[in-house]
Amino acid sequence: MAAKAFKVRAGPGGRKYGLAAGSLAELLRKASLLEPPLVEGCRLGCYEDGAQVSEEAFRALPEDAELILLRPGEEWKGYVSEIERFLSAFSSCSSGVVHAARGLLSGEEAPKRCKLLSDLIQNLNENISAESRKEDEMWFEGVESRFKTKSSYMRHSCESRIRGYMKEVGAYISAVPPALQMKFRGIAEAMLEKLKLEKYNGFYFDRKEETKDRLCTPEGWFSCQGPFDTEDCSWRHSINPYGNKESRILFSTWNLDHIIEKKREVLPTLVEAVKGCDGKEIDWEYFYRLMFTTDNLKLVHIVCHKKTVHNFGCDRTKIYRKRKTGRKSRPLCSRALSPRVQLSKMKQKTDGKLPKNKMIKKTPPHS
Numbered sequence: 001m002a003a004k005a006f007k008v009r010a011g012p013g014g015r016k017y018g019l020a021a022g023s024l025a026e027l028l029r030k031a032s033l034l035e036p037p038l039v040e041g042c043r044l045g046c047y048e049d050g051a052q053v054s055e056e057a058f059r060a061l062p063e064d065a066e067l068i069l070l071r072p073g074e075e076w077k078g079y080v081s082e083i084e085r086f087l088s089a090f091s092s093c094s095s096g097v098v099h100a101a102r103g104l105l106s107g108e109e110a111p112k113r114c115k116l117l118s119d120l121i122q123n124l125n126e127n128i129s130a131e132s133r134k135e136d137e138m139w140f141e142g143v144e145s146r147f148k149t150k151s152s153y154m155r156h157s158c159e160s161r162i163r164g165y166m167k168e169v170g171a172y173i174s175a176v177p178p179a180l181q182m183k184f185r186g187i188a189e190a191m192l193e194k195l196k197l198e199k200y201n202g203f204y205f206d207r208k209e210e211t212k213d214r215l216c217t218p219e220g221w222f223s224c225q226g227p228f229d230t231e232d233c234s235w236r237h238s239i240n241p242y243g244n245k246e247s248r249i250l251f252s253t254w255n256l257d258h259i260i261e262k263k264r265e266v267l268p269t270l271v272e273a274v275k276g277c278d279g280k281e282i283d284w285e286y287f288y289r290l291m292f293t294t295d296n297l298k299l300v301h302i303v304c305h306k307k308t309v310h311n312f313g314c315d316r317t318k319i320y321r322k323r324k325t326g327r328k329s330r331p332l333c334s335r336a337l338s339p340r341v342q343l344s345k346m347k348q349k350t351d352g353k354l355p356k357n358k359m360i361k362k363t364p365p366h367s
Contacts, residue, residue: 007066009047010034012076016066024058031069041072049078094124126243128219139245150220150242155202155209161256162200165291166192172267176274184274187284194288201292204256204299207242215299216240222251224301228259228310237301255305256297258290260312266290269314281321290314 003020008031010017017034021027024044032042044053047066051057068076098121105117130136131149139150147153169188176184195201203209207220216222220242226233241251260266266287273282290296 004061004063006061007047007064008034008044009066009068011069011071011074014069024053024055027058027067028069031067034069043070044068045070045076047076047078050076098124122244122246126240126247128240128243139242139248141245151206151208154205154207154220154241157252158205159200159202162195162202162292165262166195166200168262169267169291172271175267176271180274183277184271187270187274187282187287190284191288191291194285195292204294213294215294222254222299224254224304225298227300227304227306228257228298228312229306233301233304235301235303237304239301253302255300255302257300257305259296259298259310260290260314261310262291264309265313266296269319273319281323283318283321286315286318 003022005018005020006027008017008019008027009015010031015034017031019027019030021030028042028044031044044067045051046053047068050068053061053067070076101117101121101124105114105121108114108117127136127139130139131151133140133148136150140147140153143153147156169191173181173184173188203211203213204215206214207216207218219240221238221240224233224235224237239247239251239254241248258266270282270287273287
């Protein structure tokens with residue numbers, strides 16, 4: 001077997017060495033010589049999880065795998081467990097650390113050290129598990145008394161954003177020719193009715209909600225999904241607005257960013273669909289998903305919210321519904337069917353899901 005390169009750490013906390021070997025026995029012999037005297041009973045384990053490496057597992061190890069040499073009596077459960085052990089020990093004496101940090105902060109003048117100390121104090125003062133006002137009164141400072149739990153306030157925060165998008169739809173009627181405004185208004189009313197049924201999608205921010213569409217963990221941690229034109233966030237931004245008052249306020253600067261822009265693309269395309277309706281049935285649910293759901297929304301840290309033209313367009317094959325054979329079309333834009341009746345019929349069917357973040361690249365205009 002050809003020799004492969006490995007990274008071998010000489011025991012917990014020991015130095016790391018680069019070694020090459022073609023067999024487990026050869027690698028173990030070389031590793032055992034790193035810290036004399038050589039003793040019997042040494043073994044090699046994976047640095048990540050501490051699993052002992054067998055001859056069969058050795059052959060499947062990738063190039064540059066990181067291993068740890070364990071002498072008799074030494075134990076290693078992986079670097080992840082070491083991080084957890086450190087954090088657990090750190091948090092168990094958090095009150096003492098906070099007291100000491102505040103003492104240092106009171107006499108500190110260097111801005112960078114002040115920032116580090118204040119961040120440390122803030123993080124250690126988090127009361128993430130608390131939910132009610134009685135459990136965490138500081139979190140609710142400045143929050144209306146009608147909100148009794150953190151989850152109810154966070155749900156309201158999300159609902160407010162979605163309501164704002166709905167107001168933009170209603171206000172856009174001014175861009176529609178007067179003769180077609182009734183048709184546009186019918187679509188807007190259908191969207192509003194669906195939003196009411198879905199309680200304005202407030203579950204996105206509610207950690208108590210049992211749904212896969214929730215944007216946070218059960219503990220309340222949110223992760224930035226990255227700019228509109230990337231798959232994820234390279235900065236790994238995260239925040240838990242359930243933790244303390246400052247995090248709650250900072251979370252308000254995070255954005256629900258439309259990948260296909262609502263003002264530059266979604267709403268203008270909806271108006272075009274109304275103008276070109278001509279007896280066809282507008283698929284208002286497609287526009288609904290683009291405006292109000294995570295099919296077209298990404299939660300992003302303010303740093304990842306790019307204020308540039310997105311250059312993504314609506315899928316023109318989805319703006320009208322396909323007619324079914326043997327069934328007369330009853331276009332929504334003719335208002336022959338009320339929004340409530342349409343919703344009743346719609347609820348009897350399975351909503352067609354728009355593929356996640358699916359979009360059409362817009363062709364730039366010719367100069």
